[in-house]
Amino acid sequence: MLGRIARIGASFIRSPGKRAWAEDKLAWKLFQLRQRRQDRINAAFDARHGTDTAAEVALTEAGVGADDAARGNIVYRPLWESNFHAGLRAIEAKVGGFEDFTFVDIGSGKGKLLLLASLYPFRRIVGIEYAEGLHAVAERNVAHFAAPNQRCKTLVPMLGDALAFQLPPGPVVALIFNAFDRETTARAIAHLARQRPDGAAPVFVVYENVRRAAEIGAALNAPAPWHTIAQTRRRIVIGNAAAARRWQSGGRRASETIDAATTAPATSP
Ligand SMILES: C[S@@+](CC[C@H](N)C(=O)[O-])C[C@H]1O[C@@H](n2cnc3c(N)ncnc32)[C@H](O)[C@@H]1O
Incomplete structure (x- = not known):
């Protein structure tokens, strides 16, 4: 059994096509896990602010025709x-x-x-x-x-x-x-x-x-x-x-002289 797993593993390592397939599968799995975490963050945002932003919606259910929805990535x-x-x-x-x-x-x-x-x-x-x-x-x-x-x-x-x-x-x-x-x-x-x-x-x-x-x-x-x-x-x-x-220029416009001492960096959230 272990020998069989090792042989399959070795064949994946040797074949670039199989390796790319396995990497794609793994990347997709990781993406799905990350998306699930983001779904919880999105729901928490709505709960905090009383908004409605988290739930996915098919564009055809939001008033878009099927052809336009396809050009607009469906969802x-x-x-x-x-x-x-x-x-x-x-x-x-x-x-x-x-x-x-x-x-x-x-x-x-x-x-x-x-x-x-x-x-x-x-x-x-x-x-x-x-x-x-x-x-x-x-x-x-x-x-x-x-x-x-x-x-x-x-x-x-x-x-x-x-x-x-x-x-x-x-x-x-x-x-x-x-x-x-x-x-x-x-x-x-x-x-x-x-x-x-x-x-x-x-x-x-x-x-x-x-x-x-x-x-x-x-x-x-x-x-x-x-x-x-x-x-x-x-x-x-x-x-x-x-x-x-x-x-x-890192924010300095050509036509302006900016006094570094008076230009506080914007503070972000
Ligand atoms: C993936 S969603 C992102 C929504 C938003 N930017 C956000 O991150 O919360 C893409 C949005 O683009 C809209 N969209 C697609 N094609 C469009 C078009 N031609 N003109 C205006 N909006 C369009 C869709 O209806 C959809 O709401």
């Missing part, structure tokens, strides 16, 4: 809180604070990320969501939400298609959490890039994937003249040249 589920905060903190540290930024959640579902973003000092927070049923829940969540550490009170959930969304003026951090299939992701990115090829105001687009950002393939390749600004296993940040400059 609503919220981004993991820890991943959201890690992404925002990474950008916040690089841009020197969010006070002049609008946060946009592209495919905002029930508005969970609008609520989490309101714990940062954004100028304004906007969500764009095409499922009427989810948008209605987001409106209720935004109206109901209150937290002692809330830093932004201007939260605007909008009903509409991300492919027609007009970026707000000024600096923007836009986030996409697994909202579209690859082709639609590429179209959504191109639509944003066309609106702000460059200009003075930075536009960052943060793509989040709770498994591996590489799943999106080439769809997140920054369309010229945009740049890939940062990449980790679960996150890709792209943006216009103004965003790349702001990232590289």
